[in-house]
Structures are given as C-alpha cells and as structure tokens.
Amino acid sequence: MKRSAVPLFVAVLLVLTVLAACAPAAAPAPAAAPAAPAAATAKTYKDMTLCYPQLGAESDWRTANTASFKETAAKLGVKLIFSDAQQKQENQISAIRACIQQGVNVIALPPVVETGWDAVLTEAKNAKIPVIVVDRSVTADPSLYASHIGSDMVIEGKRAAAELNKLLPNGGNVLELSGTTGSGAAVGRAKGFREALNPNIKIIDSQTGNFTRAEGKPVMEAFLKKYAGQVQGVFFHNDDMAIGAIEAIKAAGIKPGDLKMVSVDGTRGGFQAMIDGWLQADVECNPLLGPQVMDLGLKLMNGETIVKEALTDESVYYPDKAKELLPTRKY
C-alpha cells in the first residue's frame, strides 16, 4: 500500500498540470472606458460681471432701485459695474461703451429716454453681450436686446385715471405733472391716463417736473397762480413731484382733500402723503428689480432662453390702509 501511493499522487499532479495548461488564458482587464465629453460647467453668479449704467438719482424710487441692484449683487457675489448718468443719455451710452470694452457678461440698461439706443445696442449685440432693458422701455428693434423687465407704464396711467374717475364722478378740470419728457415712464403714463379718463374730466394743463421734488414745487406754484379756483384734481407721474407740489399747495392755503390727487410709485413719502390726506390713491411702481434682472442675466450666461417681456405685477394703494402698511414698505 505504501509503495503504490506515490505514483498515484504523481499521476494526479500530472493530470492537474495538463488541465491547467489547456485552460483558456484569463481575459485581459478591460481597457478604461473613453472619458465622456466633460459637460460644460454651469456658470454661477460669481462668474457674472453685470454693467448697470443707472440713469440718475432723481427720486426715492430711483434710490430704491439702485439699492436693490447693489444689495443683490453683494449678496449673490455678482461683480457690479455701476455708474450714475445724471439724467443724460450720452452718459449712459458712454458707460455702456466702456462696459463693452471691459467685456462684461451682461448689461442691464434703465434708459432715461425711449429713443436713440439703436447704435449702442447694435454695438453690444456685435460684441455678443446681451442687454436687459430695465424699468422704462426703448423704441429700438426688440432683436437688439434680450429682454425688457419693468412696469407697464400705460396700465399705471390707466389706473390713475380710474381713480380720478371715481373721485370726480361729476367731472372737472385736472392738471398733470409729468415725468421726464421722452421717458418711457412719462410717455406710457400720459397715454394710459388719456385713454382711460372719463370724457367729463378735462386735462387743462400738463407740465414736466422731471420726476423731482425740486421741480414739482415750482411747477405747481405756477399752476396754482394760473388756474386759481378752476382745478378739481391732479395727476402726478411720481411721488417725489407730488411731495414737492404739496408744499406749494399748502402754501396756497389749500386744505387736504380740496383737490383730488393721485400719484404713482407707492414710496414711503407717498404713503405719508396719503396718511396726511393729500393723496387719495397711489399707483404702485416697483423698483426692486435687482434679483429678477440678475436671475435673467445668469440664465443668459448659461445659454437658456428667457422671456422677452417681464412686466411686474402691481396694484393701487389707498389712504385707509396706508398707516398699517407704511412700516412694511421697503422703499
């Protein structure tokens, strides 16, 4: 027994060795799969340089609009190139040209007036820098800008007319203190006002106060001298002109409520004028556009399609709620 065990072991070993030699070679390790083409990394707010050639600092509305852009940019990490054109279109155009030179990602333009933008908008388009028109409108061909975001100024004018229609059911004479001549805000509000005013209410005069308190006062002084005893109502294109004009109205000995007065903006100053009995309604115009503009700008940087016209949802404020709402007002 002991002598035959060794050859048996050797035979088994031989068989195993032959089997191992005949076994198919192990499959080679698969080659690494070719790398998928790297997906373009989405841009973030920190990649954005936004140009904002603000038109000026004429009103509380404008101050709130500037603050909205500065605060939003700081919060999101957007690099903001801000300038103040001091109500001059040529300053806005120079600021846009400087931004094109710097190669900003997006230009947001609050145009001081409606016309005269075609050349500079074409330059931005040729440089492949999208422009978002903010607040007031432009008459340029819509293919020259990416989007317009702001208020519907015609509807604001219609809302003001609807209030005066209610306040003067038997008709009467009204005055209009208009905003900056040629601005989308003044053109739109004047148009909407005329379209919706009852035929028994007559606009006996209209003068610009350039959206400022400083000019609202003398314009109203001149009106009161010229039309003493002939006026029942006033439409102000913004609260700052109303506040300036109220000084003139007080000085003339007119009491709150003697004239029916409607304004636009819904600023804290406008709310205070309602509380004090001077304004009977204030049509809202929202200046807090920074977050929406930067959101649209980022979408454009990421190649997304954006809406061509984004009009803000707005309402009308009245004296009965003014005291309660004033502390909640952001501008």
Ligand code: AHR
């Ligand atoms: O374009 C918006 C208008 O401009 C606001 O009603 C006014 O207050 C501002 O100056």
